[in-house]
Amino acid sequence: MATTRDRQLVEQWRSIQNSYFRTAGAIDRALEAKFDIGLNEFEILDLVADSEESACRMKALGERTPMTQSAVSKVVDRLEKAGLVSRQTCVDDRRSLFLELTEAGRALHSSAAVEHRALLAENLG
Amino acid sequence: MATTRDRQLVEQWRSIQNSYFRTAGAIDRALEAKFDIGLNEFEILDLVADSEESACRMKALGERTPMTQSAVSKVVDRLEKAGLVSRQTCVDDRRSLFLELTEAGRALHSSAAVEHRALLAENLG
């Protein structure tokens, strides 16, 4: 029952998987080694960094990443513990939070972003 | 310092991530719901199914998937516990194992593969 079409699909899928894992793995290892944060932490940092206006952001973050709401919450926990980000309560809606980079967070982000972009370029051609 | 090139890279990367997660998630949920196995279990089953000659395979499997050796070992544990696969010791080299689909494994694989291919087609266009 395995049609040629099927084989093509499977091949295409394996190649996507490989390039995804290769790229994600390379970035993750590099960031871990040089900046002591993982890929997901960086992604959140990166999202916060490029939405510099202060909206109520936890929620918005969840919509810009494939991560679960609860995953985002835990990533932010770690970032906060590491002193890179701080949670600000939101006056309009006291259930919401928005995030701010600390000085340290801003500094780390700008170095890490260079590395991140370089590895993307290298892996995505 | 964010060049246009950087933004393009990041966009490209986010789109890869999204399509990877969307596809993997859809397949995983469907297989879980209908056949009670996860995506990684299916991938191993699928690899075993299409290398029908009996070589010493655990090792070979590791080379055809981004999974770690130890991940493969645990996936196979689960498949074996579920009665879908059996580990055969290898006479030539008693460190090695090769895998065989059981009847149940073969049956499940052929139904699940249909679902898998359909979801790939749907998600990869």
Added chain:
DNA sequence: TCAATGTATATGACGCGTCATTCAATGACA
């Protein structure tokens, strides 16, 4: 033949993501 070294798999501790649930605040509407 006997170290020493290498190779195939298994295992345990650990970190992270997910799901289900919880909690607080908000909104809707009688």
Added chain:
DNA sequence: TGTCATTGAATGACGCGTCATATACATTGA
């Protein structure tokens, strides 16, 4: 205004993947 549903976020239990290691077998070479 008081109830009821809804929403933003946090939390705990749990499963899985990873890393470092262990174990058993194999190979090399003196």
